[in-house]
Every structure is written in C-alpha cells, then in structure tokens.
Amino acid sequence: MTAPDPQHLDPELERLVAERTAALTELVAHLMTCWDDERRLLARKLHDSLGSSMTALTMHLGLLSKGLTDAKALDRAQQMKTLLNGIIETNRKVQLSLWNDKLEFLGIKAALSELVAEFGQEHGEEHGITARVSLPDDDDAYPRAQGVALLRCAEEGLRNALHHGRAATVEVILDDDGEQLMLTVRDDGVGVAQPAPPESLRCHGLRLLRERARALGGNVTLARLEGGGSALTMILPRDQGA
The missing domain is CATH 3.30.565.10 (Histidine kinase-like ATPase, C-terminal domain)
Structure with a gap:
C-alpha cells in the first residue's frame, strides 16, 4: 500500500493532525511537570523527615557512646554509627536522583x-x-x-x-x-x-x-x-x- 503524499493531504485532515499533535504535546508537558513536582516533594520529605531523623539518631548515639566503657559495647556502637552513616548517604543519593535542590536555589x-x-x-x-x-x-x-x-x-x-x-x-x-x-x-x-x-x-x-x-x-x-x-x-x- 502506497503512503499518501504529504503534499496532497486533505487540509481538514492536516488541521486535525496538527491540533491533535499540539494537544498531545501539551498533555505530555503537563504530565512531566506533575512528575517533576512529585519528585521534588518526595525528595523534600526524605530530607526533612528521614534525613533529619537519621542525623538526630547519629548524634544521640554519639552521646551514648561517650558513657560506654565496655570494649564490646563500644565496638557495637561504632558499627551502629557506620550503619547510620551509610543510611544517611543512601538517603542523600536518593534525594539527589529525585530532585537537585541546587537547581532551585542556586x-x-x-x-x-x-x-x-x-x-x-x-x-x-x-x-x-x-x-x-x-x-x-x-x-x-x-x-x-x-x-x-x-x-x-x-x-x-x-x-x-x-x-x-x-x-x-x-x-x-x-x-x-x-x-x-x-x-x-x-x-x-x-x-x-x-x-x-x-x-x-x-x-x-x-x-x-x-x-x-x-x-x-x-x-x-x-x-x-x-x-x-x-x-x-x-x-x-x-x-x-x-
């Protein structure tokens, strides 16, 4: 089957195609804006909630560790601190992959x-x-x-x-x-x-x-x-x- 010559398309069909293309482009742009806004909101929640909580836990663990004298307890506390630091770093990377705050502020x-x-x-x-x-x-x-x-x-x-x-x-x-x-x-x-x-x-x-x-x-x-x-x-x- 031979494809129609674009130069001889029905003007009404051309108009409908153009309108449809414009509508789809507008819809895709709207969906991507919504997607970006959701990613930004999720990144902010991870920062304000999970990130802050993990940082606070690390500080509390550091204070508790100062009162420990048993070598095994100190070793366990250090392992917990390392684990928390790993979670904080992972959370930071996830936030960055979702939304880069520097884009908005800097x-x-x-x-x-x-x-x-x-x-x-x-x-x-x-x-x-x-x-x-x-x-x-x-x-x-x-x-x-x-x-x-x-x-x-x-x-x-x-x-x-x-x-x-x-x-x-x-x-x-x-x-x-x-x-x-x-x-x-x-x-x-x-x-x-x-x-x-x-x-x-x-x-x-x-x-x-x-x-x-x-x-x-x-x-x-x-x-x-x-x-x-x-x-x-x-x-x-x-x-x-x-």
Whole structure:
C-alpha cells in the first residue's frame, strides 16, 4: 500500500493532525511537570523527615557512646554509627536522583556541577570514566522548566556514556548565546551509527527528553562525532518561559 503524499493531504485532515499533535504535546508537558513536582516533594520529605531523623539518631548515639566503657559495647556502637552513616548517604543519593535542590536555589550551573562531580566520584574509580563540566561565565537565571530539562538531558547523557557508550571520558557543556541555550553531553565511547537512526531516539529516556524539549520550543539530537564517540544535544530558545 502506497503512503499518501504529504503534499496532497486533505487540509481538514492536516488541521486535525496538527491540533491533535499540539494537544498531545501539551498533555505530555503537563504530565512531566506533575512528575517533576512529585519528585521534588518526595525528595523534600526524605530530607526533612528521614534525613533529619537519621542525623538526630547519629548524634544521640554519639552521646551514648561517650558513657560506654565496655570494649564490646563500644565496638557495637561504632558499627551502629557506620550503619547510620551509610543510611544517611543512601538517603542523600536518593534525594539527589529525585530532585537537585541546587537547581532551585542556586541555578542550573550549580546543579550541573554537582551532578558531574557526583558522577565522577561514583563511577570514576569503578569504571575508569572521567567526567568534566564546562559552563558559561554569566550567572543568568533560567525558568525552572528549562533548568529541569537541561538537567535531565545531562543525566541521560551521562547514563548513556556509562552504560552504552563504554566511554573513558564524558563532558557536559552548557552554552548560552543570548538567544539559545545548548547543552551537550559529549563522550569518546563507541558512538552511534552515522547518521543516527530514528530508533536511537526511541528509548524511553531519549523520547522523554525530546518531548520535554518540544514542549519548550526546542529539540534534541543524537549524533556520532568525528573520530568516535557521540554527542547528545538539547537546544532551547533562551526566552522560553521567561
């Protein structure tokens, strides 16, 4: 069966398709906003409730330990303190994976710096991957929706470099020319086919990124680099949502 020529589609059908596409884009944007808000709320609850409780327990345990003289009791108290510290660190990492508070209070540059530093510390020794970040000098504020989209792009790019690209080096680069924001995650891994097949943007993480960018008037591309490696790029209009 031959596909219809796009140049000869019924104008009414074109209008309906355009309206349907716009409605779906708006719906996806709304769902992602709700999802982000829920993640932010959950991260805040983990910080205010579980995190505070664990910190208080660690302090109480330290006070109790000062009154112990038995070697076995002191050893057990130290084991408990180590366990509590591990829980606190796990809780902190879960909070960060859900929502980066630095994005809200200090901006996208601080959030990206923390994300890349955490990634390098966690995976550098185990996987031999080096992570770097390059940021603009200006400390301009961006709408939260843009900041979230850029941060999610960086997260997805880092995951791909680690799990699929088998990269040794990955760099997160944020550029702002006054008209557009461009975030690129560039690695020296195995890369993607050239040109990148449409399927490369069909995995759930990349599809969500594409929809986030589309809702903000931007786009996402995945390309192979000369000499190997790949680059995931998100471009957003600078004044979107301002």
